Amino acid sequence: MLSEEALRNLDEYRRVRAYSATASSSAHLSNGFAYSPAQRNQIRESWDALMRWSKVFRTRKMSGSPLEASKKVVVFGGGSFGTAMGCALARQKADLEVVLLVRDPYLCRDINVLHENTRYLKGFKMPVNVRATTHAPEALAGAQYAVHAVPVQSSRAFLQGVKEYLPSTVPIICVSKGLEVGSGQMMSELIPSALERKQPAVFLSGPSFAKEVMQGRPTGVVAACKDAELAKTVQSLFASPTMRVNMTTDVVGVEICGALKNVLAIAAGIVEGMDLGHNALAALVAQGCAEIRWLSEKMGAKPTTMSGLSGLGDIMLTCYGDLSRNRSVGIRLGRGERLEDILASSSQVAEGVATAGVVVGLARKYRVSLPVLTAVAQVLDNNLTAREAVFHIMDLPQIEEA
């Protein structure tokens, strides 16, 4: 059921594993340097202990997998990430029915006839157990999980529209990252507010470009839910040879990091677009990390979340990765393009644009100063040019590191 590209990646992965298994018998490193026998023993023993632990853990995990028990999963939104995550699940189990709930009948037809998302992930064959529909009652009938991949600003209207077909017991696995304009809410607040009831929900975040998930490249994400059992269920549902899934109960941390890294990525893009160099980019990303930490800690997030996949992991990916839409918006701003032209020329969402304005409100509420993230909002609001923003940030008072 894996695509050819995913199979190639898996083959490569297996070759590496086979090589690692035999490599421990060769004594010398290629440049003539060799570890001492004591060091070599220590390295081997540490590795073997890790492998023993992994084996015990795997055996314990075998019993009653949530994937085994699943028959149907619905995906809200037929964009790039909904498609990629739907396909990732479908590849794991040939008789799992994955249904994308989409708006556009033409895209729906392409997915069902060509097995390709011709608009958002062109050129990638989708597994045959993924199909699409524009009909919410049909998509939701009998679904055991709902993966929510609708952009944040459209999520309230979308959820209100499907509410009557979504049983209140079906867990939502939310992959959308951002804050709602107007309410300032995170998705964990928006979902119950839009549905006007409690709904089990898990927030899946971390460094994960849709295209690479679709290619079956190794990816790590984190599943966050206050209910640890549900977080573990979703962890187990998505875990595969190409996807590692951590779990945590720190929903606020995971959500706020996921939302703010998009704003920081716009700043990183601006620095790139203005060709300010590696020093400037590294300093900016470090400052941005500090700002995200200041706010998230005040909001009650755990410090470990900031250094984890949804924090540093996703910040690095989005600030440095060429596939980031938020970073691309920043690059074009840095080169002097107007925001409205940039947005008009893209069919994909860059959540950081809307989120930037909301962050400033949150910073005021929690009494924390966020110079870089506020500067991004100023540039997006056309009150500062990118060049002016850089000048003012560089000219801020020299401070003690915090």
Ligand SMILES: NC(=O)c1ccc[n+]([C@@H]2O[C@H](COP(=O)([O-])OP(=O)(O)OC[C@H]3O[C@@H](n4cnc5c(N)ncnc54)[C@H](O)[C@@H]3O)[C@@H](O)[C@H]2O)c1
């Ligand atoms: N693309 C990625 O690499 C990636 C990775 C992780 C998380 N995310 C997050 O996932 C979310 C979705 O992003 P994406 O990349 O799939 O976006 P996208 O721009 O590729 O697609 C968005 C999809 O949502 C649909 N949509 C928009 N408004 C809608 C509405 N009112 N009702 C129904 N459907 C609507 C669009 O038709 C489209 O199918 C975002 O919050 C994004 O931050 C994306």
Ligand SMILES: O=P(O)(O)OC[C@H](O)CO
């Ligand atoms: O392309 P971006 O900037 O929306 O980032 C996508 C994902 O959030 C990366 O994890």
